[in-house]
Amino acid sequence: MPIVIFELPDGTQRKVTADSGTVLMQAAVSNGVDGIVAECGGNASCATCHVYVDERHGELVGPPNDVEDEMLDFTAAERRPTSRLSCQVQVSDALDGLVVHIPEEQV
Amino acid sequence: MSAAGVVVVGGGQAGFSVVQALRGAGYEGPVTVFADEPRLPYQRPPLSKKAHTEPEGLGVDLVPESFYRERDIDLRLGEYVAALDTAACAVTTGSGERVPYEHLVLATGARNRPLPVPGAELAGIHALRSLDDALTIGRALSTARDVVVVGGGFIGLELAQVARARGARVTVVELADRLLSRAVSPQLQEHLRERHERDGIRILTGTAVERIEGKGGQVHQVVTGQGPLPADLVVYGIGATPRDELAREAGLAVDDGVIVDEQLRSVSDPRVFAVGDCARHPHPHADGLIRLESVQNAMDQGALVGRRIAGGAAGPYESLPWFWSDQGPVKLQIAGLRASTDEVRVVPGDSDTLERLAAYAFRDERLVAVETLNWPAEHLAARRLLQQDPPVSPTDLAGSTLGALARARRTKEVRA
Numbered sequence: 001m002p003i004v005i006f007e008l009p010d011g012t013q014r015k016v017t018a019d020s021g022t023v024l025m026q027a028a029v030s031n032g033v034d035g036i037v038a039e040c041g042g043n044a045s046c047a048t049c050h051v052y053v054d055e056r057h058g059e060l061v062g063p064p065n066d067v068e069d070e071m072l073d074f075t076a077a078e079r080r081p082t083s084r085l086s087c088q089v090q091v092s093d094a095l096d097g098l099v100v101h102i103p104e105e106q107v
Numbered sequence: 108m109s110a111a112g113v114v115v116v117g118g119g120q121a122g123f124s125v126v127q128a129l130r131g132a133g134y135e136g137p138v139t140v141f142a143d144e145p146r147l148p149y150q151r152p153p154l155s156k157k158a159h160t161e162p163e164g165l166g167v168d169l170v171p172e173s174f175y176r177e178r179d180i181d182l183r184l185g186e187y188v189a190a191l192d193t194a195a196c197a198v199t200t201g202s203g204e205r206v207p208y209e210h211l212v213l214a215t216g217a218r219n220r221p222l223p224v225p226g227a228e229l230a231g232i233h234a235l236r237s238l239d240d241a242l243t244i245g246r247a248l249s250t251a252r253d254v255v256v257v258g259g260g261f262i263g264l265e266l267a268q269v270a271r272a273r274g275a276r277v278t279v280v281e282l283a284d285r286l287l288s289r290a291v292s293p294q295l296q297e298h299l300r301e302r303h304e305r306d307g308i309r310i311l312t313g314t315a316v317e318r319i320e321g322k323g324g325q326v327h328q329v330v331t332g333q334g335p336l337p338a339d340l341v342v343y344g345i346g347a348t349p350r351d352e353l354a355r356e357a358g359l360a361v362d363d364g365v366i367v368d369e370q371l372r373s374v375s376d377p378r379v380f381a382v383g384d385c386a387r388h389p390h391p392h393a394d395g396l397i398r399l400e401s402v403q404n405a406m407d408q409g410a411l412v413g414r415r416i417a418g419g420a421a422g423p424y425e426s427l428p429w430f431w432s433d434q435g436p437v438k439l440q441i442a443g444l445r446a447s448t449d450e451v452r453v454v455p456g457d458s459d460t461l462e463r464l465a466a467y468a469f470r471d472e473r474l475v476a477v478e479t480l481n482w483p484a485e486h487l488a489a490r491r492l493l494q495q496d497p498p499v500s501p502t503d504l505a506g507s508t509l510g511a512l513a514r515a516r517r518t519k520e521v522r523a
Contacts, residue, residue: 026167032174039406041150041167045431045440047487070484073514074491 002096006033006051009104018091024100025049025087035102042087044068048106050075051089053082054099061089061098077103110136111207113416114198116188116353117214118142120151121383121405123169125212128413130178138180139206141198144237145185147172152402154241155265156433165245166238191357193376210378210416213354213365214409217347217384217400222257226319231326232341235262244342248273251340255329257316259286261432262344264299267308268435270342278309278336280316280329290430291441291478292451292466298480302437347400349385362387364398369423371412380416382408391425392444392475401430427494429486440486443468443476443493452501454508456482465489467504474499477509488513 004027006014018027028036028049037048044067053061061084064072068088072079086100113129115122118140126138142148147168154165175182183200190199197207219234221227233244244266248254254270256263259281271277279286285296286303300310315332319341328335349364359375360366364387366374371388373379381388383405387398407426415421431440445451449468456463456479465485468476477489488509492499495516503512 030168030171032170032177039403040431041152041402043152043156043431043433043438045438045483045486047483067483070510071487073510074484074487 002091002093002098004091004095005097005099006036007054007099007101008033008035009102018095020092022091023087024051024089024091025085027091028086033102035106036086037106038087039107040087044071044085044088047071047075047085049086050077050103050106051084051086052080052101052103053084053089054101055082057095057098057100058082060094064088075103076105076107111196111209112137112139113210113212114188114206114208115140115212115214116198117216117383117385118144118148118182118184119214119216119383119405120148120169120402121216121409122212122214123148124406124409125214125382125413126175126178126180127170128410129417130180132414132417132419134413134417136209138178140175140180140182141186141188141200142182142184143187144239146238147182147184149238154238155235155262155269165241188353191353193357193359193379196378208378210380212409212412212416213351213379213381213385214383214405215350215353215385217349219344220346220348222316222319222343222345224316224318226321226326229319229321229326230324231321231339232319232343234343235266236347244340247340248275251275253337254278254340254342255280255336255338257329257341257343258345259283259288259310259312260344260346261287261290261430261434263342264303264434265432266342266344267303268306268433270340271306271308272435275340276309277307278311279303280314280331280336281310281312282315284313286310286312291439292445292449292468294451294453295439295464295466295478295480298461298464299434299437299439303434306435347384349387349398351381351385354379354381362396366396369425370415370421371408371424380412382412388424390428390444391423392428394446397444399428401428403429427490429490431486436481438481438483440479440483441476442486442489443474445476445478446470449475452504454504456485456508465508467509469501472500474504484510492516 004018016031039048040046187201188198254275256267256279351361354365355361365381384400429442445468463482464480466478479486
């Protein structure tokens with residue numbers, strides 16, 4: 001199972017095991033990673049599971065889908081080129097070693 | 108005896124939010140949560156939305172067990188509180204144990220209104236509230252061919268779409284003349300009805316269920332004011348009532364929910380708070396007291412009370428209410444509170460297909476609520492702008508969207 005690293009705004013890292021077939025948001029929440037609020041439970045309804053994919057891994061993860069793309073304009077923290085909603089990122093073995101950064105605020 | 112700390116009654120989203128905020132804000136006293144279900148607190152929204160088509164999406168814990176252990180939270184699963192003694196500041200559990208408290212938080216939620224018709228006790232008739240209910244309905248849907256949904260509200264329509272996606276013939280029976288009659292503006296009610304009918308769901312409004320008839324103890328048909336409907340599964344969602352009896356029996360002020368002030372404290376006892384579905388509270392966007400049944404309200408109220416007890420900064424409760432409902436392919440989202448007298452303007456988000464719509468509600472020339480269909484970006488923009496000054500006027504929105512307005516205002520802020 002792939003290992004994903006969540007880096008908090010203060011620079012500390014949380015290394016978690018993510019289940020293939022779930023989404024990145026779920027890996028964060030079920031491992032108690034702070035800073036992923038996920039108010040809507042992963043329904044692409046709230047934009048409170050915003051993450052910045054590390055620039056090294058931007059291509060690996062790919063771009064947001066259309067709805068997500070629009071929603072990313074209204075996240076609490078600023079949007080950056082590798083912004084994604086973590087509830088829309090499918091976990092697969094290809095993501096092993098992925099680093100994502102958690103923004104300062106979600107709500 | 109150990110020091111009395113915080114006792115939370117209820118293990119739903121609101122109760123969880125209280126303890127998360129308590130420890131997050133540095134509260135170090137004892138924290139006990141009574142959760143009457145025998146499992147870790149879990150996500151509720153998926154139960155009615157995707158549960159039955161994606162059973163693996165069911166029963167997702169809010170946080171793992173280690174969260175409670177590491178934060179020294181005494182999570183009492185499968186235990187309930189039977190009585191509340193406000194004079195002695197203690198609760199009595201179902202097994203007779205007395206647990207003292209310094210602060211008590213009632214997060215007891217709501218229970219479904221029962222179906223008030225003869226035959227409601229037959230096998231094959233279900234309401235949805237808990238994970239167990241969702242699993243039961245999910246199993247029943249694997250063989251059901253004729254499904255009757257009683258109630259055309261959020262839950263009823265979500266379940267109707269789920270049943271339809273599983274291949275059943277589905278009829279929704281609604282007593283009122285319109286679907287979602289209290290939840291959304293009249294302008295969107297008709298539109299949503301057309302969408303559901305286009306998906307093959309039969310909808311009978313202005314229709315009462317008179318009785319349900321069975322064969323061998325199993326539901327067989329639903330007899331309505333418009334005649335009988337064959338049914339091998341009936342699900343109903345006809346509203347909920349707050350679980351406020353603990354408070355009422357303890358002598359606290361209760362009126363369809365525990366009455367609290369703007370700090371979410373019982374108006375009868377400053378040591379008792381109520382949050383989530385069971386709380387009736389003042390809100391700056393409402394006329395008088397309101398009770399809201401939503402995840403947002405449960406989480407935000409819980410967080411505010413947790414921070415307040417921990418001694419952190421916490422003003423009055425004034426979070427912008429928002430709701431959402433996935434009705435099959437339609438994502439309905441609501442931000443703000445609409446009154447029946449508001450002027451509503453409907454604007455399409457795409458000119459040809461009407462797949463996306465927004466309904467803007469104005470009161471006294473100010474935007475007060477926004478309902479969107481399949482337009483999450485506009486919903487998010489609404490949540491932002493409804494909390495900003497100056498308020499959005501009808502002129503601001505002429506020929507524009509909230510999304511464009513929010514982007515323009517943001518750019519202006521950055522320049523300024």
